[in-house]
Amino acid sequence: MIPGGVDSPVRSFRSVGGTPYTVVRGSGAYVDDVEGHRYLDFVQSYGASLLGHAHPDVVRVLSDAVGEGTTFGAPTPGEVLLAEAITSRVPGLEQVRLVSSGTEAVMSAVRLARGATGRERIVKFDGCYHGHSDALLVAGGSGVAQMGLPGSAGVTEGAVRDTVVAPYNEVPTLDDSIAAVLVEPVAANMNLVAPVEGFLAGLRAECDRVGALLIFDEVITGFRLAPGGAGEFYSVIPDLWCFGKVIGGGLPVGAFGGSREVMKSLAPLGPVYQAGTLSGNPLATAAGVAVLNHMRPEHYVELSNRVQNFAQQLREAIESSGLYAQTPVVGPLMGLYLSREPFAPPRNFDEAKVVCENGLYRHFFHAMLLRGFALAPGAYEILFLSMAHTDADLRRTVVRAAEAAKETAQS
Numbered sequence: 001m002i003p004g005g006v007d008s009p010v011r012s013f014r015s016v017g018g019t020p021y022t023v024v025r026g027s028g029a030y031v032d033d034v035e036g037h038r039y040l041d042f043v044q045s046y047g048a049s050l051l052g053h054a055h056p057d058v059v060r061v062l063s064d065a066v067g068e069g070t071t072f073g074a075p076t077p078g079e080v081l082l083a084e085a086i087t088s089r090v091p092g093l094e095q096v097r098l099v100s101s102g103t104e105a106v107m108s109a110v111r112l113a114r115g116a117t118g119r120e121r122i123v124k125f126d127g128c129y130h131g132h133s134d135a136l137l138v139a140g141g142s143g144v145a146q147m148g149l150p151g152s153a154g155v156t157e158g159a160v161r162d163t164v165v166a167p168y169n170e171v172p173t174l175d176d177s178i179a180a181v182l183v184e185p186v187a188a189n190m191n192l193v194a195p196v197e198g199f200l201a202g203l204r205a206e207c208d209r210v211g212a213l214l215i216f217d218e219v220i221t222g223f224r225l226a227p228g229g230a231g232e233f234y235s236v237i238p239d240l241w242c243f244g245k246v247i248g249g250g251l252p253v254g255a256f257g258g259s260r261e262v263m264k265s266l267a268p269l270g271p272v273y274q275a276g277t278l279s280g281n282p283l284a285t286a287a288g289v290a291v292l293n294h295m296r297p298e299h300y301v302e303l304s305n306r307v308q309n310f311a312q313q314l315r316e317a318i319e320s321s322g323l324y325a326q327t328p329v330v331g332p333l334m335g336l337y338l339s340r341e342p343f344a345p346p347r348n349f350d351e352a353k354v355v356c357e358n359g360l361y362r363h364f365f366h367a368m369l370l371r372g373f374a375l376a377p378g379a380y381e382i383l384f385l386s387m388a389h390t391d392a393d394l395r396r397t398v399v400r401a402a403e404a405a406k407e408t409a410q411s
């Protein structure tokens, strides 16, 4: 019925082997599968879940909203509330347009950048994932990297002719043919690669020099890294932002935005067309608002501290079992690289690939899954912790990870 049994290739166990577990329900940090197994879930819908599964705040607003009708094709108060929740938290962001996925958000932001600048070429970075629109699949991380695909069949040369790919963490020299530079401010689809000091500020300066727009793809970092996202975290303000994942509270939402000045190029005010039947959907906006309103600045500090400790303990546990590990952390974002040799944290896709392709992760992944811990089924993904992961959950994870690492080392 469904090709490969999945509606998104990264969910298949293609790169780790075996058969995916089928989830019937989730609660907080845990998911249950059809066979009655319970897993501590470090996937959390690849970051869409920040409070944990079926959080009472979200369940309540959804139950209230569903009886009022689920889509109208007219403006609703909910979309204004979500737009307000987003723009009021992100420094420099004045307006957003809501869409239904991260892919749509980035695709639309790129179109807007081209329309607003009258230029055609865009720069993206090797190993960054920006959704599955044609022009942006090239050199994508995540599932594209897992499958070993250079991009995708079905994408024409014409569609990617104006996409320039540069190595992450090096500021490219631009010229005035470039409409926009698109970047994951923290690269979280080639496992975790933090921006080196000066990279994001360098991009800002280089874009300003040639009149190109800087687009932050904050589909992962937005409202997870910090209350105001990566722009606030690194004090670098882009021209356009893309959001997804967290802002939908587990329902399908994306958003892209910028200053009033840039956003006035968008229809109906300007010539750049963009639309969506379910955009600003009442259920999705209600869930998104509930999550953003729940999260206080101290929650971000709490989650970041918890992740910091966990990362350090996990690394020590793995290294005491005969492997080498790097568990890079940026705020509450955490990566995991395994190797048989000592190594430094990767700074770009080429370096990440060397580690991610060494074959160890699949052993570790299955050894953890058997013990009831669900990591993402691919070496290029990061670990997502929710507000519902407790210190006791994480202590248990560390103990069992030491066993899993030992088995992996002996494999």
Ligand SMILES: *Cc1c(COP(=O)(O)O)cnc(C)c1O
Pocket: 100, 101, 102, 103, 104, 106, 129, 130, 131, 132, 184, 189, 217, 218, 219, 220, 244, 245, 254
């Ligand atoms: C997940 C992701 C996307 C795509 O979002 P979808 O909702 O899956 O379309 C885009 N950019 C980044 C950085 C992502 O992690």
